[in-house]
Amino acid sequence: MEKYKPVMSFDEDAAEVYDDGAQRGDEMATVAFLEQLARGGPTLELAIGTGRIALPLTARGIRVDGIDFSSAMVAKLRAKPGGAQIAVTMGDFAVVAVPGTYRLIYVVFNTLFNLLTQDEQVRCFENVADHLTDDGSFVVEAFVPAFLHRLRNDQYVDAEAIRVDEVRLDVLRHDMATQMIEESHVSLSPQECA
Template sequence: MIPHAHFGERLASVYDNMYPYIEIDTQHAVELFTQLCPPPARVLELGVGTGRVALPLAELGYRVHGIDGSPAMLERLRARDPDGRVTTQLADFTTTTSGDQYDLVVVLLNTFFSAVTKDQQLSCLRHVREQLAPSGRFVVEVFEPTPFHSQTQPSFSVRHLGDQGIMIDMLSVDRAQQLMVGAHTILDGGKPETVQHVLRYAFPFELDLLAEACGLQLEHRWGGFAREPFGPTSHRHVSVYSGADDR
């Protein structure tokens, strides 16, 4: 099994196909960001990956900087961005800053939960606050963990990766540590390969408390990028924070 630390390296080639709703969701995300902070603002994306959101923002005139810990992910981004419209930094976003300030900081698609301890999540949020310009906004997109927190046995599911095969997911939950451990097996006609992925989930109220401890205050929370209401049946949330001293 390939360990969690190499998750991005092995899955970079199939990552964008792991989420079937990705194209329409990207459109809604970009629309929301333009409403929150119009171009040519400065944007920082934590866990920029292959540039799914960063590149459309750069095309609109945003000045985008992306941090990611995976060389393979950044290599794919650079291949899609030969003109270098998105500047990148190979680093751990929980311990690193870019040295600049941004009007908009975003961390999307559950990437915040890849900080697998509370201390790492707090460190990430402190760095966000440090890099957030006056009147800036911080946007987090993560799943709502309640359905998973009640899980007592491993669960299995299958993802179709288009012409790249299929992926079998086994998901286990450590409720005491609030850890979700995924084992993703890729079947593409070659030798099956399993990649481990660990997330430390936080409930919405817990995320708000962590943010407040770092000088960030909740401004909006929706059930998705199209500003769907967030409620008991929501599977995820898009939360917008501002600096507590900006209010």
């Protein structure tokens, strides 16, 4: 298999369907929490994607800038109302420099885990520290790996969606020694099989 790089997960095909599955129902609570910490802003979203959180936060009058390395995801953001006004720096959020400082920097939806090594994660925290105001906050939203008890032979297959015309499977393998997971979302439908 070709060596995996996180950017491969966010190509044009992925960006095309991202918004169909990304709404989790906790967006408004997340935005309210971030707005409170932002104290008027400005804020920076690491891995801004298609603007799931940035756009509603902007709608509350908070300036949100973003970083992302996927031009396909950012094109989706740009196509939405208000999306073209958001300043996005293209690059790796672990290292890319942005102008200015922020009262709030945040990374949500487990995206810190797209930095696959401890070194990259440390560089990210250093980068954030360089761009926070003295009283600023850094918010990381990430899952606690609760899947461990579901593993058999260090892997599982989970039915994410079962519909008449499509089945979506979550396929995961865990390497305890490296603390890495490999995970794929597989969609099966009559059209794709034809």
